[in-house]
Amino acid sequence: MATIRCASDAGVTGCSEDVALSRRGLLIGGATLALWSFLPKSAIAGARDPRLLVVVLRGGLDGLSLAAPIGDPDFAKLRGRLALPVSGEGAGLPLDGFFTLNGAMPMLHALYQKKEALILHAVASPYRGRSHFDAQDVLESGLGGGGKATDGWLNRALAGMPSAGAAEKPKGLALAAVVPLVIRGSAPVLTWTPPAYRLPFRADTIARITDLYGQTDPALAKAFAAGIEIDRMADSTLDPKAGLKGKDGGGQPFREFTAAAEAAAKFLTTPGGPRIGALSVDGWDTHANEGAVKGLLANRLAGLDAAIKAFADGMGPAWQDTVVLLVTEFGRTAQTNGTDGTDHGTATTALLLGGAVKGGRVVADWPGLSQKALFEGRDLAPTRDVRSILKGILGDHLGIPQGVLAGKVFPDSASAAALGGLIG
Amino acid sequence: MPPHTTAVALRRFGLGPRPGDTKAIAGDPRGFVLVSLADPARALLLDQTLEPSHVTFEATRTAQKQQKMAQDAAQDAAKDAAQATPEAAPMVSADMAAQPPMAPMAKAATPVPGDKPGRIRREAMIEEAAARFELARTTPHAFLERLVMFWSNHFCVSITKGQVRGLAGAFEREAIRPHVLGGFGAMLKAVEQHPAMLIYLDQAQSIGPNSKAGSRRDRGLNENLAREILELHTIGVDGGYGQEDVTNLARILTGWGIGGLQQDDDRVGRFRFTPQRHEPGAWTVAGKRFEDRGVATGEACLADLARHPSTARHIARKFAVHFISDKPPPALVDKLERSFRETDGDLGQLAKALVTAPEAWSAPFAKVLPPYDFSVALARGLGIASPPGEMLRLAAALGQPLWQPPGPKGWPDADDSWLGPSPIRERLRIAEKASSLTGKSADPRELAADLFGEQLSEPTAQAVKRAETREQGMVLLVMSPEFQRR
Structure with missing residues (x-):
């Protein structure tokens, strides 16, 4: 059982009805209808009932390993062992000849072939620093940067959605214990918290604590290592499915992510339910032993692919009216570092999936990877402001007027004109 | 490397920094700690809603009497029913017996609760625990609260023993807090004469074998309190005493009990000396002979032990x-x-x-925070205002339920007492929970700098800064040695 509750900027106590959602996702209880009956059947003209799910990939996804520019003459030598090979074992899935898709994502590839997946490359937010927190703030706030953001662009978009004739404003949906900044704000947001079964700790967090104790406190290091070992033994005894993708933790967070994706599909397909949702997935900060072909990143991408499939399957026919947007705060260095990983970079990929997407394409104003072309001599240079993509989707998919987008949702975005032709 | 004085003030002598503390006290950390000793009244927990121990004691006793009467009536009714209708089930289950008699005039709307005495005790415990946690979370005079916690553990009682559940909080307020900046002898007397201690260490049952009551009944000494006074409360296990000292102190303390616990009705729920149970005679404890002066013998003996x-x-x-x-x-x-x-x-x-x-x-920070102190530090440092009950469950989950030590010796206090592998791992779970409660817009980099200032180690600062998300940064901050040790 999980509970849903209303949330607003003031906290998560906006309304008191707790709605029961069984593990199979069936909504039960009269409160459900009472809660959602206010929603417009179809907020904009026509028979379309558009849905939008925004997925924030936190940590800085390496776009060059997701959609690798194998046609770029500098790619293989910059990336060395980390580069997706052109052919043979670990070779990617073909996209357009220039780019190849990471082999861990067959579902995404199938969508691409059905023209339901669009890959945008060399994309970045206006942020040019290298701090995760600050970069996530800029990406999610939709602002030009600077100052601490208190609300997100998706929430402001919700507030700006056309709702002619509807009794109440549409609500958003956050699939997380903590509402992600991107959908935080004055417009009401329902939150769904994953069922409180004990999830295993994230391998990445364990590694960071182990590293910290290793440098500072041998006694804590020893106790912590022993505690984690006990956990691991118990986990492998009690739950044979633990570690979906092996020992390095690739599969771990995705049990939670897949559950959230399934829940998102349930809510977004519920008659009269919310149509705009957001969730975030950690674990893309691949500083060491990135394993783009086989290993850490490949496993995480496989998990992401499984969650995409779970969501697409769950949407059923409504998939045709759906856009899933996957964005990350920044990319990673073009060149590998000394530990077979990559450090914080700048431009990267953004993904658009769904039946409403004009897919089967890689859209990129490719800057090249020559030393001269790299941003600050180290990162894939940004050639597209992510806000132009967001403005394109919000306008063409949700019908939010460009004036509202330019004025209220992305107030500092004059330099980033809406990118058309993404939907349809 | 010696610790930073500001960190010593806030961690070794405190309950962990609150945002702003490190900066605020930087000018005079020692003075900050000493100021908390200026006014003994600050150690008191003044909360009008908390009942004195004798009130809770009496309410519980009244409820017990009512429950007993209801049970007796139910049994009588069942017996009558069984006699009147022999085919009816002759056995009455304990559950049924706890129900009121099924008389026609019984009001369905006001059922007699199954366990009212237990409920009174539980509610008192919860309210006391919440008030204590809230004080610890918010007090600027954290050193004073640390002293309360130290003495409360030195003279511990446990809520696992019947009536003590309802009295443990009041015990701390009545016998510990007024004396943390006062005399040890006064605290010792207040503690050993408090109903919670008299129940916890069985003193209230002890009867002098040669007293009036003892010669009538086949009951006698209970040495429990006397032994722990010598072994734990005063001169210590190696302090130089023998079995004879224990027995003699037990004899001297006979007659110390609680009004209303037996048949007596005066001084209900308060310390009461009953001469009829007091063992006559002069006895030697720790080398000193005490002539029998009734209750004053025990008081003089305690005063002497306090000065030993x-x-x-x-x-x-x-x-x-x-x-x-x-x-x-x-x-x-x-x-x-x-x-x-x-x-x-x-x-x-x-x-x-x-x-x-x-x-x-x-001295370097050698001690791992006990779970209760960890939960307090979390609430203070991260500004978590969760219901105290939730924070108290945290401490219990990590192995330190409030007022429930493993024995009269109290909670262990070695540097690594709380360094067990599983509990340390569970702190990560709690750190993740806490982080999700604060993760909204708090910046862990700023918080780390605010809480620990110059004491923040480079590895911790880097770990927090490089975290993938704010939430993870917060988790790393909470798990850092700066947070976990004092």
Whole structure:
């Protein structure tokens, strides 16, 4: 059982009805209808009932390993062992000849072939620093940067959605214990918290604590290592499915992510339910032993692919009216570092999936990877402001007027004109 | 590397920094700690909604009587029913017996609760625990609260023993808090005469074999309290006493009990001396002979034990182990011992002696936070205002349920007592939960700098800064040695 509750900027106590959602996702209880009956059947003209799910990939996804520019003459030598090979074992899935898709994502590839997946490359937010927190703030706030953001662009978009004739404003949906900044704000947001079964700790967090104790406190290091070992033994005894993708933790967070994706599909397909949702997935900060072909990143991408499939399957026919947007705060260095990983970079990929997407394409104003072309001599240079993509989707998919987008949702975005032709 | 004085003030002598604390006290960290000793009244927990122990005691006793009457009536009714209708089930289950008799006039709307005495005790416990946690979370005089926690653990009781559940909080408010900056002898007397202690260590049942009551009944001495007074509360296990001292102190303490516990009706729920249960005679304890002067014998004996040289040594060492480490600097223990002896056990002076000793400011942070203190530090540092019940469950989940120590010796206090692998791992779970409660817009980099200032180590600062998300940064901050040790 999980509970849903209303949330607003003031906290998560906006309304008191707790709605029961069984593990199979069936909504039960009269409160459900009472809660959602206010929603417009179809907020904009026509028979379309558009849905939008925004997925924030936190940590800085390496776009060059997701959609690798194998046609770029500098790619293989910059990336060395980390580069997706052109052919043979670990070779990617073909996209357009220039780019190849990471082999861990067959579902995404199938969508691409059905023209339901669009890959945008060399994309970045206006942020040019290298701090995760600050970069996530800029990406999610939709602002030009600077100052601490208190609300997100998706929430402001919700507030700006056309709702002619509807009794109440549409609500958003956050699939997380903590509402992600991107959908935080004055417009009401329902939150769904994953069922409180004990999830295993994230391998990445364990590694960071182990590293910290290793440098500072041998006694804590020893106790912590022993505690984690006990956990691991118990986990492998009690739950044979633990570690979906092996020992390095690739599969771990995705049990939670897949559950959230399934829940998102349930809510977004519920008659009269919310149509705009957001969730975030950690674990893309691949500083060491990135394993783009086989290993850490490949496993995480496989998990992401499984969650995409779970969501697409769950949407059923409504998939045709759906856009899933996957964005990350920044990319990673073009060149590998000394530990077979990559450090914080700048431009990267953004993904658009769904039946409403004009897919089967890689859209990129490719800057090249020559030393001269790299941003600050180290990162894939940004050639597209992510806000132009967001403005394109919000306008063409949700019908939010460009004036509202330019004025209220992305107030500092004059330099980033809406990118058309993404939907349809 | 010696710790930073500001960190010593807020961690070793505090309950962990709150945002702003490190900056606010940076000018005079020692002065900040000493100021908390200025006013003994600040140690009191003044909350009008908390009942004195005798009130809770009496309410519980009244409820017990009502429950007993209801049970008796139910049994009588069942017996009558069984006689009237022989085919009816002759056995009455315990559950049924607890129900009111099914008389026609019984009001369905006001059922008699199954366990009202238990409920009174539980509610008192919850309210006391919540008030205590809230004080710890918000107090600027954290050192004073640390002293309360130290003495409360030194003279611990456990809520697992019947009535004590309802009295443990009041015990701390009535017998510990008024004396943390006062005399050790006064605290000792208040503690040993408090109903919670008299119940916890069985003193209320002890009867002098040659007293009036003892000669009528086949009952006698209970040495439990007497033994723990010598072994734990005063001169200590190696302080130089034998079985004869234990037995004699037990004899001297006979007659110490609680009004209303037996048949007596005066002084209900308060300390009561019953001469009829008091063992006559003169007895020797720790080398000194005490003539029988009734209740005054025991009081004189306690006063003597409070001044015993071994008590000074025992307390000095325990104090230093608690605040500094397992292996406290011998010079510091000597200073504390001298202070205790020369001031006749003035606990305010003892605390001052600790805070003014240079050794207390130079020793490294050796102790892992006990779970209760960890939950308090979390609430203070991260500004979590969760219901205290939730924070208290945290401490319990990590192995330290409030007022429920493993025995009369209290919670262990070695540097690594709380360094077990599973509990340390569980702290990560709690850190993740806490982080999700604060993760909204708090910046862990700013918080780390705010809470720990110059004491923040480079590895911790880097780990927090490089975290993938704010939430993870917060988790790393909470798990850092800066947060976990004092």
